Amino acid sequence: MKKPILLFFLLIYGITWYVSFHRYQFQLAHPVVLDVAGLLPTKVKEIKHGETKEQLQQWVKQAHKHGEKISIAGMQHSQGGQTYYPGAIMIDMKQYNKILQYDPKAKRITVQSGATWADIQKKINPDGLALEVTQSQNIFTIGGSMSVNVHGRDIRYGSLIDTIESFRLLQADGSIIQVSRTEHPKLFSLVIGGYGLFGIILDVTLQLTENELYQNETVQMNYREYSNYFRQHVQSNPNVRMHIARISVAPNHFFTEMYATNYHLASNQNQIGEFQKLKNRDQIVALPKFFLDLARYSDGGKNIFWTVQKNLLLKQSGSYETRNNVMRAATDFMEYENPSRTEILQEYFVPVDEFAPYIDDIRKVLTKEELNVINITVRYVGKDQQSVMSYAKEDMFALVWLINQKKSADGMAQTEKVLRKLIKVTLKHRGSYYLPYYSYPSQQELENAYPRSKEFFQKKRLYDPDDVFMNFFYKEYGQ
Structure with a gap:
């Protein structure tokens, strides 16, 4: 009698393990993502962690070719689904975080968009330099802060857009362009405060000020x-x-x-x-x-x-x-x-x-x-x-x-x-x-509240006609 009972328990164990393994595999293949408040759980196709420009460019080209959607995430403190979309590929930018160039005399720094304000402060503080505009907390990524066009405590500057010199943008077709007030100026005004709908911000050149x-x-x-x-x-x-x-x-x-x-x-x-x-x-x-x-x-x-x-x-x-x-x-x-x-x-x-x-x-x-x-x-x-x-x-x-x-x-x-x-x-x-x-x-x-919102969504469709870059905000108001 003992042998059949042992076989029965082995069978039950095997079935349980098989079901658990496949459920785990399904969850890995179809992850559920949350913002910091946790009220909008969403199942995405997969999460990719960007580390190089070549990776990011390849992923965007593939998504464009196969009709897939991409959403872009930093620290995910936006609470209305601006960093994800059902069934989309969510690109997590936190590992794309190098400081590329730093010129203390010119008070200028260029960083990848996944770098945080804390990363920049650590770099520039020994030279007596400081940021012009940022949130009161320094935990956020530069790309995320640009996408929501943050503001801070300094009354001499307005929002973050005042302090940005230029940035490189990876567009929906996989091309990379330099954007500033003189190069593609329309995109400069659209991407900063654009909630990731016009492309992936690759690297950013910021103006700095004295650490008073x-x-x-x-x-x-x-x-x-x-x-x-x-x-x-x-x-x-x-x-x-x-x-x-x-x-x-x-x-x-x-x-x-x-x-x-x-x-x-x-x-x-x-x-x-x-x-x-x-x-x-x-x-x-x-x-x-x-x-x-x-x-x-x-x-x-x-x-x-x-x-x-x-x-x-x-x-x-x-x-x-x-x-x-x-x-x-x-x-x-x-x-x-x-x-x-x-x-x-x-x-x-x-x-x-x-x-x-x-x-x-x-x-x-x-x-x-x-x-x-x-x-x-x-x-x-x-x-x-x-x-x-x-x-x-x-x-x-x-x-x-x-x-x-x-x-x-x-x-x-x-x-x-x-x-x-x-x-x-x-x-x-x-x-x-x-x-x-x-x-x-x-x-x-x-x-x-935003008198130019119709223009904003029209430009989104002009620069990204296939809606490669998607999020809940655009779904709710832009389509």
Whole structure:
């Protein structure tokens, strides 16, 4: 009797192994990809990791020949499917990350598009140089940042397009061209802020600036004072080089209290050597993560988080920091893993003089609707006429929202309902919204926020008539 039982168990084991192996092989052959928020899982044909120009060129030519689709990914922090598409070949650019040329005297650097801002900072900091425009975090790839045309804290520059000298573009037919303001200038305005729809950005030449020493100043105020304060004390002061603000979402000061941090050019730049070492921002994360977690799950926690955050920065007012270190904000404490919840970003742009009435209307919406807003950061973005898909039609304040929500269908539907209302309020105040997030706005709202969007999609079809480069954003609005 023992032998048949043994054979039976061996048979069951063999079948189980066979099924598991083939399921594993299927998953390898048909991977499911996610963005950082994890709300749009998508099965792609395969993921390729680009390392050489020749590889990338071959893959694009093959896709063009066989009618396949390509999507392009960096760190995948865009949250609306801009980096992938069902059944497409997703090209992961993170390994395409070499620094190709660096000229400290000319303040110029050329890097492959998969390099991160941290890679560049590490290279240029010893020479006393810094970036002109980037996000507050330096973890993103240059190609990804170009594709969404990021902006930062520096009030002298607008969006990233201001600092780009040129780049090479791998087009849908496999050809490679040099793009700048004088070579293929139309593509220059389309690709930067083009969400990977016109080709693969291969390498980029960036302008650099001096790594200045700043002394920070944090000021508390009511939201109604903010626009005038910014005009009189920030924008008109040449010594204020960078600026960031926050508005309270805590119940005790709901959309009324603010604080602003200005980075003044330090009077003695010879001191910069004492502060020049690049800081590891993520060494101590337990305490800020604790307070952030409190804010995620209770109104009382939001009050505590706001008070601690505000008082800490007020206490630090007068301290010194280099430009490169201002552009290295902490990220680890914001990492969030919860099986039933996730966090998304939204970003709305509103003209400087519309700020107070806009906040009044936003508050009216949020006192009636349920939306778990954790933090709102305010930055300034100057008018941008270069990018076809410019979000700054005039001088704008950018409000960056961090929102905690349920992953369930009901949770997603509730968030969408509220965000649609916020988008309507934003457009009412001559504003716009940032495109790297979920496709909640209607086609008409897109066209209202981005008056050249029809032209943008027409040019996409002109330069890529076979739609080799695809993503969810184009599927939703462009086809």
